[in-house]
Amino acid sequence: MIRPPVLASFIALALALSVVGCARGPLVAPEGTSPEVVDAWRRLNELRREAGLQAVPLDEDAGHGGALHARYLELNRRRVPREDPYSPHLQFFDYTPHEELPGRPGFTDEGREAARKSCLGYDGTARENVEAQVATFHHRMPLLSPGLQSVGMATRRSGDAVFHVIVVEIDGDDWAPFVYPVNGQQNVPLAFTTGENPEPRPVEWFNGYARGMAPRTGFPITIDFGEANVYGVEGSLQKADGTPVEAYATSVEMAFHTTGVILPRPVLEPNTSYVATFDATVVTYDGRYDRKESTRHRYTTTFRTGS
Known part of the structure; x- marks a missing residue:
């Protein structure tokens, strides 16, 4: 589970809810995807099917962008005194983790695009991260959206730190409540x-x-x-x-x-x-x-x- 107070930070409020369509593909994980990510993707689709929602494909390009952003987060995190442990971002970042800043170590355009439409987590396995996100409010909404078209997933570990990135592609909002x-x-x-x-x-x-x-x-x-x-x-x-x-x-x-x-x-x-x-x-x-x-x-x- 994502441990408090270092939970998944808020999906970039514009969520960039990425109002861009995405073609449906076969529900087969791209070759070379890590077993941990495949397990998390399958768990997300189990939860979606239980809710009567369509399963979504795992997008290789979005996953690559997520991996780049996970590396950026690793390179730019900073340890600070826990003067306010209720402010989770400040334990690692001096900026929103849903952004990448030019000139910072690890900056890429692909990583920045992924950051702006992602759900982030900092604990547990990739599967546990999916389950933890669905047990929240803000982060559940894109993962269980009727308009979700695909996801890209990446997990990166560095010492005692872990960075989970789920990149969401949502098409419009033309669904019933x-x-x-x-x-x-x-x-x-x-x-x-x-x-x-x-x-x-x-x-x-x-x-x-x-x-x-x-x-x-x-x-x-x-x-x-x-x-x-x-x-x-x-x-x-x-x-x-x-x-x-x-x-x-x-x-x-x-x-x-x-x-x-x-x-x-x-x-x-x-x-x-x-x-x-x-x-x-x-x-x-x-x-x-x-x-x-x-x-x-x-x-x-x-x-x-x-x-």
Whole structure:
């Protein structure tokens, strides 16, 4: 798992959500791909299939760009005193790790392009990194996007450090609202991957914790509204027997479309069924700017946790 507080840093907010299409290829790993990367890619596609999403190919060129960026991160990391261990980037970098700066050791144009549309992780195996990213909010969204076309993956180790780079290619946003976990999903994990940056959980949840420490909280429930124009997103969580679960709900504009999340405050209970509900106002337009109507919509998912 990605260890706190050095979690995968935020997908470059423009995520450069790389609104560029990519041709579907056969789902065979490029020759010479490391077994660790192949295992992580297969795990990502397992998670996508469980959610009813299409598996995606492993893109060799994107993986090469990711490998270049992983090397750049290795060469440009810097050890600093842990005066603020809750700021994970500062333990290694004095700039955003979703960028490469000309003149720095290891700079390449390919690496910079990969950096701008990547999910990054700094711990565990490549497979564990994929699972950890999916147990967050911001980093889950591109990996489980209905519009994901392909990924490039690279892992680089240097002493006690590891750099995982997942380069995402997403085409547009023309999909119906997508909730995860999907309705009827089984064996859902129990907990949020602590340490995501930016931190999506409310600051008051950290009261009483030592500096640099964070509470364990429940596995997030997310919605990607795709092409829908929405506002007023609300969310709630309860057990299947109607018992309410304390949770925080919020929404974020991400690369021209809206995402929402329900963050349970307690870790979810094992072998338990839950019902999550999102409410949002969907706006339709006549032409480009003239609002036609606003309608309140509800999106519900029922899922069961694993042991």
